[in-house]
Amino acid sequence: MIPGAFEYHRPKTLVDAVTMLASLGEDARPLAGGHSLIPLMKQRLSAPSHLIDLAGIGDLRTISEENGALVLGAMVTQRALLASALVQVKAPLLIEAAQQIADPQIRALGTLGGNVANGDPGNDMPAVMMCLDASYVAQGPKGMRHIKARDFYHGAYDTALAAGEILTAIHVPIVAGQGTAYEKLKRKIGDYAVAAAAVVLTMANGKVATCSIGLTNVAPTPLWAKDAAAMLVGTTLDAGSVKKAVAAAEAITDPASDGRGPPDYRRKMAGIMLTRALARAASRAA
């Protein structure tokens, strides 16, 4: 559990960080909270020669509201997120999800940017961000660009982030009247989900007006269950419709087999979590 040798850098500005990442090349990795990268380094499964710690860049720690969206700096910790009155009011789903990430010690260091950027299918925030239709701001040597969360995840640890790019912020659209819920089944505090489901919906006249569904840790990437959500629009969330939508959501899962259970179990649990999240989200919709 001793990492290989590496050089540690702590730039003070984003520009410096991007320049550094470009000049140090592929052996360099940005470091956020470190809760994914450092365990891998300790096991020597990852051996970057340079770590560029983003902790010194104050601009990445802000939370604000701009043009109808919440803008969350990449270095906002889960703890800071949970403490934000703005987030509590504007995006309660993020609070609910963050509360279920790991434990208080990890939430004190783990960051939102790190959680969404490294492409670990076990992380909770990616599916939540897909569900909320968030977009990520990436800063690279060629400038800045926005990437939709729904387009970001290509495979396990494989994302749309290009070499030399740093994810700097997350934009979450603020929509009034939404009912949201995040249901996570896990073996214990600190564990990744066996399966988890995020739901965002709006209701009109007792029927689902809009619906979005995200699924965590039941495939090599987080999932946005587009078809399942579409099937629910116009329904009253009656048992039959829910059952069909859940089946559609289960059908797009491709869970791994590990200590959390075999694939058939985890697929089914994705469905159970979705069923429960739908009921709770509906009860919260205005």
Next chain:
Amino acid sequence: MNDMTPTREAREAKLEGMGCKRKRVEDVRFTQGRGNYVDDIKLPAMLYGDMVRSSYAHARVKRIDTSKAEKVPGVVAVITAETLKTVNLAWMPTLAGDVQMVLADGKVLFQNQEVAFVVATSLQAAADGVELVEVDYEELPVIVDPFKSMAADAPVLREDLAGKTEGAHGKRDHHNHIFKWQVGDKPLTDEAFNRADVKIDELISYHRTHPSPLETCQCVASFDKIKGELTLWGTFQAPHVIRTVVSLISKLPEHKIHVIAPDVGGGFGNKVGAYSGYVCAVVASIVTGRPVKWVEDRMENLSTTSFARDYHMRTEIAATKDGKVTGLRVHILADHGAFDACADPSKWPAGFSNIITGSYDFPVAHLCVDGVYTNKAPGGVAYRCSFRVTEAAYAIERGMDILAQKLGMDPAELRLKNFIKREQFPYQSALGWEYDSGDYHTALNKALVAVDYAGLRAEQKAKREAFKRGETREIMGLGICFFTEIVGAGPSKNCDILGLAMFDSCEIRIHPTGSAIARVGTKSTGQGHETTWAQIIASEIGIAASEIMVEEGNTDTAPYGLGTYGSRSTPVAGAAIAMASRKIKAKAQMIAAWLLEVHEDDLVFDIDRFQVKGVPERYKTMTDIAWVAYHSPPPGMEPGLEAVSYYDPPNMTYPFGAYICVMDIDVDTGVAKTRRFYALDDCGTRINPMIIEGQVHGGLTEAFAISMGQEIRYDEMGNVMGASFMDFFLPTAVETPHWETDHTVTPSPHHPIGAKGVGESPNVGGVPAFSNAVNDAFSFLGSTHIQMPHDAWRLWKVAEKLGVTG
């Protein structure tokens, strides 16, 4: 001065003797980060060792190239089996009479087996060196399933045993067979089964798990070439045994070996044995002349330094149709991994598994155990239990529930019907033990009343009907366990470790001013001996516990003892402490008689003093007496006030308890919630009720972990799966149920203070209670036995098979 004498109650309270909820004195340093653990030891010029480990579970080692590693700056030496052969240490003896490779000699037999030891000036350099040791392997077929171990065409695992048809415990039937051990009367047992009205026959497996103490195994070895002396600091539960073993295998004279166990962060059996890392650190220190530290990491701990359980118990019970048991027949297949490094008393290859008749009056029984080799880590330690007692308790307690189900009887009623009765003690069991004392009916009845058992059964009945009507997705289970343990190994007539009789010892020195130091042959790994040992002495000789320092773990100062495991500390060392105290008290009485000018028989001991019978104002306190012992002892008497006692117990002790678990299981997810857990323990005389409660809480938490998900898994290739706390289930306070504790007191008739030991009872009794609750929940759906661990996905699979998932 006599006018100032405090009341008896005040004097009693000041002692903080037996029965007092005395706060743990060691916690003052532990809670302030002032403990002193092995990894806190830093010596000048100290080197660090790190292991190269096998990627394969079974492979021939074709070549080990250490040249690149040796060139890493800071690397001082790379030790392989070839190096060890020059000092005849490539293999080492195990506690079970087998031999074990220290470093891979020609082949590897389990994944992560120790292959080479890199020694460097820093941890980082050692780890860099490990990366660069090149090993060529040629893969061999792997055996993971013990049931395939003795197939005719099974690969030969232990080539070193080729042609050996006799092992340490008799005849070997197959090249992967270790031993066959049988006890009981087979013909009579078979006859009971032939005559039985009702029989059950179930394979009850207890999966492989690991004690996983907070502090992993580690040591610092420092060899002084000038003096020819070795000092070995280590995480040892039995430091004296380690000293003797080191002397025997290193040929260093025993007086030149100093073994010191400083504060130890949990043991649970994991720190009884001797591991490759210790031997390599010692050899490396001898070779380099510098101190060498070896600290294993969590993955190394979980995957290599021992394991627990892996017992597969075919359990048969014969009974009359009205529920009286008439015979027990058990065959155990014991998976010992690659080497038989099981930590049992030497003559007991399957530990005390013949306690398997449990708390019941079986007229006849037969037990047969076959130990086999597989490509898994060696070990087989008693994970917070006396040797293999938890496995035995699990089989019989599960078996009784299965029998109750078959008879259509309530499991509590079946137990009450078959208990050994109070008047039958001392009781001779069909498998050879003499149970010292017990009052099982009182204990179980108290438990049943405490939880309102009848009310819970009625609630369960209603819930089952509601479930059938589709009104709820939850099922409710009630798990009862009534365990009898056998602890306190043990009497020299039947217990030894490598020939060392399993006594224990205490030396007490009273200082002139009336305070004292006690040194004991045991070693606390968290049990609180510094607190409780002082309480025994306080009650026995009348010096306040706060005036008594307890010291353990240094073989130069402590009298020889066999260490702490198998709940033996209180039954054996606790008795030695009482006996040493009594020697001191006897001398103190002589001094008091001389001072008070009366005959010794005219004195009576009263809390902290000897007083003249009928004249309580004439007395001498222990403080008075201590001063006289060093200042002006009676004519002809040796000065000083100290004593040593070595205690060879006449029998084991037999703690018991009644545990009841109430559980609700969500059939849609398989998630089980423990609604209530009640634990009644009878450990005889209670030395410190608060420590007992803490011990019970800790042991129950382990039992919860083991039964509900804690497991060392292997895939078919012998890859160990999930040997980290990401996967290995170690519950946090959030998952852990609330524990209700209770007790009865049935003292041990043969122990000087009547104490029986308690540390391991909750692990032994907790596992069957949890498993029985799970099984009870599913029983109305037609399920008979569900194998552990009962994690959510496995319970969901059970529900799915029974056709009740959504």
